[in-house]
Amino acid sequence: MTSLLTRPAVAPLAPGEIAPVRVGIIGYGYWGPNLARNVAQAADTELVAIADINSGRLSQARRSHPLAALTDDVYELLDDHSIEAVVIATPPETHHALVRRALKAGKHVLVEKPLATNVADAEDLARMAAETGLTLAVDHTFLFTGAVKRMKQYFDAGEVGDVYYYDSTRINLGLFQHEANVIWDLAPHDVAIMLHLLGQPVRSVSAFGARHVDHDVENIAYLTLQFDTPLLAHFHVNWLAPAKVRRTIIGASKKMFVYDDMEMDDKLKVYDSGAQLCASKEDIYRKLVEYRTGDVLAPKLDKTEALAAETKHFARVVRGLEEPISGADLGVAVVRVIEAAQTSLRNGGAPVEVKR
C-alpha cells in the first residue's frame, strides 16, 4: 500500500496568503520541539532543517519531523541558502554568537528569550539587525496569549487610566540552570509583558534574592521597579515554590486586572475601579476607598496557542506585512532591566538605574 496522496504542485497563492517562510531550527532541547512543531504546522512557515549538537535529540527530531534535514553542525544549516529564517532555541549564553552569525548569513531571526546575557551584547545585536534590515524577533511568547492581547487592547484604547502598580508572581518547583539564576530564567517573561502593556521606561531596579539549593545561583528573588511616575512594579520569581502560581495584578485609576494563568477558564478578570476616597460614616477613624462598581468581567479570550500566533506573526513580519510586536528593541529593554536587577542583587538590593 502506498500513499494515495502526492505532494501538490506549487499553487498560486490565494489572496492574503504568503509564500511560506523557509525556517531552520537551531537547538532542539527543552523549548525547541515546541517551536519546531509550530513552524511545521503553520501554513506560513515551512520547517526545512534542524540543528543540534546532541545526537539523541536529533533522533527525537527525526521521529517527529522525518522530512526535515538534520545536522549537528549549525554552520551547515546557516550556510544553506534556501533557508530564509532561523529560530534559535539554544542556551542564553550562546545567543549573541549565534544570532550574530545568523544575521551575517542573511537570515531573519527569532531567538528564545532573553535576547542576550548582557546589555552590550543585546545592543550589538539590535544594531546589527537595524543595519542589515533583517527581522530580529525575541520569543517573548506570553505577548501572544489571549489574556495579554486582551489587556493590550484595554491599554491601547485608553481605558485603563493611570497605572498605580504592576505586581507579578511567577513561582513553581523549577528547573535549575547551570548558567542562569531564577531572575534570568523567569523574570524576562513578566518584564516583557509589563513593558509591552505599559510602554513606560523603567527608572531603577532593586533586587533581593537568596541561594538555598545550588551555591551558584539564586532560586528566589524579588524585584522592585520604579518609574518617573508613582507607578511601582514588583516581580516575585521562585524555583522552590510548592505550588505553581502565575498571577499578575495591575492596579490603575480606571481598571484593575487580575491575570491568573493557572485558571483553566477566566484567566483574565477586569474590574472597573476608579478608586475614590470617601469618609466612612461608620467610623471617623478611617476613610473607605470605594470602587465605582464592583462588577467583574472575565472577557472572552482568543484561545489560539500563543506559539502558533507568534510563528504566524513572525512569518508576516519577515514578509513585511506586520510590524514586530516583540522585536529587538523590546529584547534590549528587557535585558537592561534584568542586568540592572543582577547588579542590584550583587549590591544588597541598592536601586540601580536602568539605561534608557
Next chain:
Amino acid sequence: MTSLLTRPAVAPLAPGEIAPVRVGIIGYGYWGPNLARNVAQAADTELVAIADINSGRLSQARRSHPLAALTDDVYELLDDHSIEAVVIATPPETHHALVRRALKAGKHVLVEKPLATNVADAEDLARMAAETGLTLAVDHTFLFTGAVKRMKQYFDAGEVGDVYYYDSTRINLGLFQHEANVIWDLAPHDVAIMLHLLGQPVRSVSAFGARHVDHDVENIAYLTLQFDTPLLAHFHVNWLAPAKVRRTIIGASKKMFVYDDMEMDDKLKVYDSGAQLCASKEDIYRKLVEYRTGDVLAPKLDKTEALAAETKHFARVVRGLEEPISGADLGVAVVRVIEAAQTSLRNGGAPVEVKR
C-alpha cells in the same frame, strides 16, 4: 411575663474552671464590638463596662450589651476597682498613653495591634509591664487561628527543617486610615505570625511603597527582610487590590506550607519537600530539583474562632495558668520591624538594621 430564670448564686468553681476575669472594653469602633462579643460570651471573662468617646457607638454597645456599664470617660472605667483587665481597641496613636494609664491603674491589658506607633513607646510599655508584673498582651489575632496553630506544631516538632523563605501577600480593597499607612495597618499581622513561627531575629528590612489615592499615606508596599541565615522574608501589603488575597508560602528543607486564608476549606496545605538537586537526564543544560514526595496534606484544623481562643487564653494568662503567646516581647519585636520598614521607606528602600 417575666423571666423564669434568675441569676444563679455564685457557685463553687468546678475543677479546671477559673473565676471569670472582670473586663472593661476601651474603644467600641471597628474591632471593639468583636472583642466585646467574645469577652461577653466566654466563660472565663465577664464584660463589665465599655468606654468610648462617641455616643453613637455607646448606643450600639447598649443594644448588644445592655447590662454593661457604659461611659464616655475612659478614666472612669480605669478607676473602677472591680475591673481587673482592660481590652484596648482604640487607634494606635492612643495606645501608649492608654496602656500606660491602665497598667498604672493595676489593670491587666490586652491591646489591639500594634502595641505602639514607635519602638521607644513599645519598649516603655514592655518595661512597665515587667515592673508591675501585670499581663500585657497584644492582640495579634491570627496567632490563634487553626492554621497558624497547626503550623506552629510542625515548627515546634522540628519537622520543618531549615527555612528558606517566608512569603506573604495580604491585599484587598482596604480601609484607609488617617494616621497610618498600609504597612502599619496590615504588615503587623504577618510579621507577628512569622516571628511566632520562626523565632529568628530579623537583621534588616528594606521597604518600597507608593501613594496613589491619599497624598499622605502609602497604599501599597513591599517589605524584604533579611536574617543571619539565607532566609528571605517578604511581605506584600496593598489597600488597592481588586481581589482579596491572604496567602503565605513558607519554603523549607523538610516541609513547605501554603496557607491561604481565603479558602473556605483546606486553608493549610503541607508539602513534603526535601528539595534535592539532581541532574536531569533529558537535558544536560538543566538540573531538576526533585521533591521527595509530591503528596500534599491538608490537615484538619481547629475551627474555634480565633478571638474566642485568644480571649480564653488571655484570661488564663491573667490567672497565671498559661504563658503568654502574644506578649509584650512579641509586640515590641513587631514594632521594631515595622519602624525599620518605615525608615527604609523614607530612604528609598535602603536596608535598615532592626534592633534586637
Next chain:
Amino acid sequence: MTSLLTRPAVAPLAPGEIAPVRVGIIGYGYWGPNLARNVAQAADTELVAIADINSGRLSQARRSHPLAALTDDVYELLDDHSIEAVVIATPPETHHALVRRALKAGKHVLVEKPLATNVADAEDLARMAAETGLTLAVDHTFLFTGAVKRMKQYFDAGEVGDVYYYDSTRINLGLFQHEANVIWDLAPHDVAIMLHLLGQPVRSVSAFGARHVDHDVENIAYLTLQFDTPLLAHFHVNWLAPAKVRRTIIGASKKMFVYDDMEMDDKLKVYDSGAQLCASKEDIYRKLVEYRTGDVLAPKLDKTEALAAETKHFARVVRGLEEPISGADLGVAVVRVIEAAQTSLRNGGAPVEVKR
C-alpha cells in the same frame, strides 16, 4: 460606675421609619439564636421574649439577650398581648400546631422552613393565615441573599429567556435529624429558590435515595422535576459528602448562571448564552454549539446578611408596607414538591404528580 446612657423616651418616627414590631422567638436551638440576634439588632423589630423547653438554651439566651423575657412555656409567650409577631424555630413536626396556635392568638408568624411536614397541614395554615389576614412568612433565607436577589432581577427584567435546566447541588458532611431525611432538610432551600426565580409550576417529581448510616433516614437523594415545558430541574442533596458544595447552574436561552455559594467573592457568574447550532467546519460528524459571546460577568452583589434583610422585610410586611416575598403560598408550593419527592422515593423513583 453606671451607664451614662438612659433609654431614650419614645421619639416620633422619622419619615420611612416604622414602629418596631414586638417579636417573640419560639425555639432557641440551632437556628433560633441567629433569628434572635437579627430581631434584636434590627431597627424595625424588638426582641421581647424567648421561649424554649430546654433550660440550658434559655441560659444561653439570657447571656446574649439579658433584657428579653424568657420562658419554658410557649403558651405564656403566645398569651402576651404586647407581642405582635412570633418567629418559630422549632422542629418541623411542631410547626403546624404552633403556627396554628400563634395565628389563633393573633400573632403574625415567621416560621422556619419547611412550613409543615405535609401538604394538608401546610394548606391548612395558608388558609388560616388568609382568613385571619395575618402575615404568615416562611423563613427561606436564601431568597434574601445578594446572589438570589440579583438573579431575580435578571428574571424579572426578561433577560434570561427560556429556561432549559435548573441544576442544584447542596452537599456536605451534615447534621442528621431524627425526624427528617436529607430531602426534608436540604431540598426546601433549593426548591424555594427555584420556584421564586422561575415561577413555573412543577408537574412531577422523581426521587431516588439511599440510607447508609441511619437505617431510618435517607442521607443522599437525587430529585428530578419535570414541567409543562422542556425545562428539567434536578437537585442533589447529600449529608455524607466530604467537601461542601453549594452550587446551582441555570441554563437558559439568553443567559446562563453559575451560583456558587462557597466562593468567597464572585458567588454569581452570568454568561451570555444564546446557544445556536452551527455546523462545524472542522468535522462533518459533529455540530458545534456556539455562544454569542463568551464574556462572563460577576455582578456586584448586595452583601447585607440575608437574615437581616429578611427580618426587616418581615417587619415591613407586618406593617403593610411590602408584599411578602416568601409567604404562605410559596411555603405550600415547596411542601407540595417535597411531599411528592417523598412519595416517589417510597415508590422506587416513579414520577409523582405535584398538586397545583
Next chain:
Amino acid sequence: MTSLLTRPAVAPLAPGEIAPVRVGIIGYGYWGPNLARNVAQAADTELVAIADINSGRLSQARRSHPLAALTDDVYELLDDHSIEAVVIATPPETHHALVRRALKAGKHVLVEKPLATNVADAEDLARMAAETGLTLAVDHTFLFTGAVKRMKQYFDAGEVGDVYYYDSTRINLGLFQHEANVIWDLAPHDVAIMLHLLGQPVRSVSAFGARHVDHDVENIAYLTLQFDTPLLAHFHVNWLAPAKVRRTIIGASKKMFVYDDMEMDDKLKVYDSGAQLCASKEDIYRKLVEYRTGDVLAPKLDKTEALAAETKHFARVVRGLEEPISGADLGVAVVRVIEAAQTSLRNGGAPVEVKR
C-alpha cells in the same frame, strides 16, 4: 544539506523491550490525530498507515506523519498483511462493521468508545474476539489517567470499604453529534471508570433528559443507577453548561474521594471517612455524623499522558505481556448500561434492568 542520521539497522531487543506493534489508524477526525500521535511516538508501536474517507484529513495526516501510508480505502489498510493491529476512531455507528472486518482480517483492535451502539452488536464483537483470540480493547482513556489509577490502587488494597455512592458530573459547552445524544457521548467515560473501580454489576438504570437545541438529541441527562447493595450511582451529563465541570465524588465507609479533572494540581483528594453516628451534645434534635479524621490527602499522581500509557498497554496486551484493563467485557458492560439508560429515557425515567 542532508540528514546526518541514517535509520538504525534493526537491533536486537533489550530485555523488557518488545518488537513494536505495527499499527494502522482508521479514522483521522476529532480523536484520531491524538491516537496517531501516540502510536507514532511510543517505542512499543509503529504507525504504518492511516485511512480516512476525507481527503482534507488525509492532507493533515501527511503533514504530521509524512512517512505513514495514507489511503481513503479502509479495506486496503485491512488487507495489508504487515499491519498487526488497528486503532479505530470512526463514528460509533460504524464500529460494529469495522471491528468485525478487522478481527476477520486477523488484526488486534483498539476501538474508540463506545464499543458499539447497542448491546447485541457489542456482544457479537466480544464473542468474535474471544473466538479469534485477538485483542479487542476499547479506548476508555480515563482508565489510564493518574487519578483513576491511584483510586484503583486504593480499591484494590481494600482501603475504601463499603461504597455508598458514586456521583459524577461531566458537563460543558459541547459538541453536538448528529447520531448520538449526550448520554452516548459523555456517559460511557464515567460508567467505564465506575465499573473499573467498583467491580459491582449494575441492577437498574433510570434516566431523564431533555432536548433544547436540536430536536433529535438530548443535550442534558441525569442517570441514576441502582445495585444489589445500597450503593447509589448518579451521572449528570450536559452539553449546554456554561462552565466545564468534570467531577466525581465517591463516598464509602473508609475513604471518600473527590476527583476533579479541572484542577491543574491536586486532581484527586482523599478523605479518611469512617462516618459514625453520634448524638450531638449541643442539640437533642439532631445527630452529628463525625469523620474519624478531617485530614485531606492529595496524593502524587502519575502524570504520564493517559493515551501514551494506554497505547503502551495495548501493545503489551497484543504481545501477551499484560492482561487487558479495558477489554471487550468492560466495553460490553458499558454499552449495557447506556442502552438501559436510553430505554429508560424513552419511558419517562422508569428504571430499566441491566443485563448481567
